Amino acid sequence: MALVSERLVLDAPRESDISTLFELCQDPAIQRWVPIPSPYSRADAEFFVRSYVPHGELSRTYATWVIRSAEGAPLMGSIELRIDATPGSASLGCWLGADARGHGTMTAALNSVIDHAFAADGLGLEQIRWECLNGNAPSARLAKRLGFGFDADSERMLAFRNEIRPGWLAVLRPDDRKVKSGWPEDLDVDQ
Numbered sequence: 001m002a003l004v005s006e007r008l009v010l011d012a013p014r015e016s017d018i019s020t021l022f023e024l025c026q027d028p029a030i031q032r033w034v035p036i037p038s039p040y041s042r043a044d045a046e047f048f049v050r051s052y053v054p055h056g057e058l059s060r061t062y063a064t065w066v067i068r069s070a071e072g073a074p075l076m077g078s079i080e081l082r083i084d085a086t087p088g089s090a091s092l093g094c095w096l097g098a099d100a101r102g103h104g105t106m107t108a109a110l111n112s113v114i115d116h117a118f119a120a121d122g123l124g125l126e127q128i129r130w131e132c133l134n135g136n137a138p139s140a141r142l143a144k145r146l147g148f149g150f151d152a153d154s155e156r157m158l159a160f161r162n163e164i165r166p167g168w169l170a171v172l173r174p175d176d177r178k179v180k181s182g183w184p185e186d187l188d189v190d191q
Contacts, residue, residue: 003065003112008105010065010112012057013049013075017066020074021045024097033136034095035160056080063123067096067109076100079113081128088126090117101138107145114146118174127173131158134166140183143170147177 002011013021022045025036037044056062062082066075077096084090092113096106116122130148132139144150148170158167 001063001116003116005070005108005112007070008109008112009068009070009072010079010109011068012053012064013066013078015049017075018042018045018049021048021066021078024075024077027098029098030095033133033139034093036095038161065109065113067100067105076105077109079109081113081117081123084129088124089129090123090125090127091129091131106142110142110146114172114177125174127171130170130172131156131167133158133160134168136168140168144179144183146172147179148172149176149180150183 002009004010019042022040022042024030025040025045030036031038031040053064056064060083062080064078064080067077067079068075077094077100079092079094082091082093092110094106094110100106114128117125117128128148130139130143130146132143140150149172150168150170156167156169157164160167
């Protein structure tokens with residue numbers, strides 16, 4: 001399902017996105033923090049567009065959107081909402097190309113996805129989880145801005161490219177979407 005705002009269009013990737021997807025996923029920051037294949041090949045981009053995204057839609061186990069400007073510019077990033085085994089719960093993952101960072105694009109895109117996820121006529125979720133590898137301060141700042149509550153007792157181990165690495169967890173509920181305290185100062189999330 002496409003999500004459209006004045007500024008952005010979130011929809012499924014197209015065949016014409018494969019080259020851009022491949023190029024964006026060469027970014028060292030995306031390679032460092034996002035659990036995509038590394039190195040990321042053109043075949044990985046083709047698989048994502050032709051198989052991975054359609055499978056999620058058909059199985060209803062995850063929803064994936066690519067982020068475009070409302071003016072129709074090439075895709076800038078991607079968001080995935082993966083439905084958990086726990087009813088009413090999902091986890092959120094995202095990445096944004098280097099040129100699109102720092103302009104509020106991901107905040108706007110995620111607000112559209114979160115609105116859809118919590119809406120009764122959308123996915124009707126009761127909570128969304130955010131998790132990332134320790135050290136990913138830009139992701140932590142984004143989660144804080146969106147109103148996710150950091151769980152100080154939830155430092156956990158995450159599977160990442162056949163390794164187990166320490167990670168952070170935060171949760172967002174539909175009735176509590178304001179910026180919360182409790183984020184560790186050493187995460188430097190207020191910048």
